[in-house]
Amino acid sequence: MKQFYVGIGAVVEKDNKFLVLKRSPNKDVGANLWEVVTGRLEAEELPEIGTIREVKEEVNLDVEILMPIDTGFFYRGGKEFPMVFILFWCKYLSGEVKISWEHSEYKWLSLEEAINNPDLYLYHSRFKIIKKLKQYLPENFKLNK
C-alpha cells in the first residue's frame, strides 16, 4: 500500500500582514523561490502540531492554527519523493522573526501585495482562498473543535 512524505505549510497572519520567505540559494529544491513557511512531518504527530513546531523552528514564531485551507500532491525533486501537502492558515501569537539557513530574506505582505507579487505565483491561489474566507468569516475566526 502506498506511502507518502507529508509536507505542511503555514500562512502566518499578523495584523493583516502575511509572512513570506525567500528560500536560501543553498536549498536542494526550489532555491531562491519565495514561499510561506513549509516543512515536513518527521514524527508521528498531528499535522497541526507539526505545523506549529515547524513555524517555531524555521522562523521562531509562536502561532495557532486557524484552519486547513488547501491540500496538494507533488514530487519533491524526483519521482522517488511523492509528497502530500497540507496548508494551514495560522495566526501569529508571539515572537520576533529569526530566519535560519533555509531562508535568505523575509517580508510581511498584505493580501493584495501577496496576490499581486509575481515571485509568489505558487501561492496566489492560496492567498485568494484566504481573501475569499475573510469576506465572510469574522475576525479571529478559528475552526477549533
Add this chain to the structure above:
Amino acid sequence: MKQFYVGIGAVVEKDNKFLVLKRSPNKDVGANLWEVVTGRLEAEELPEIGTIREVKEEVNLDVEILMPIDTGFFYRGGKEFPMVFILFWCKYLSGEVKISWEHSEYKWLSLEEAINNPDLYLYHSRFKIIKKLKQYLPENFKLNK
C-alpha cells in the same frame, strides 16, 4: 525520512443532510462503527481527486469538494500503520447511494442529528466544524482556486 499512509474522509452533504455509514462487521479495523466515507490515497494523486474517487467507489455518488475541514493522525490498527488523515466537506452532485461490502447500512442525517448521535462520537467535532462554518458562509460556498 518519515513516510505515512494518507487517509481521506468525505462528509457528503445533500439538501442539508449528511451521509453516514456503518462499517461492515467484516472490516479488519473499526468493524460496526458509524463513520463518513473514508479511504486511502493509493496512487500519486491529489487528495481532492482521491476523495472524489473514493466516494464514487464506496457509495456510487458524484461529489465536488467544498473545502478541507480537519486533519489528523492515528495508527490504523497498529504502530506499523501510521496514517495522516484529511477530511473534506463535499457537496452531492448526482447518483444514488449503493454501498459495497465495506458497509452494512447508511443514513442521511441532519447536522443536529449527527452531532447528537452517540454512534458518531468520532465525528461530533467534525460536524460541529461544519455547523460553525455554516453560520457564516453562504449556501454553496466552495473554496475553489
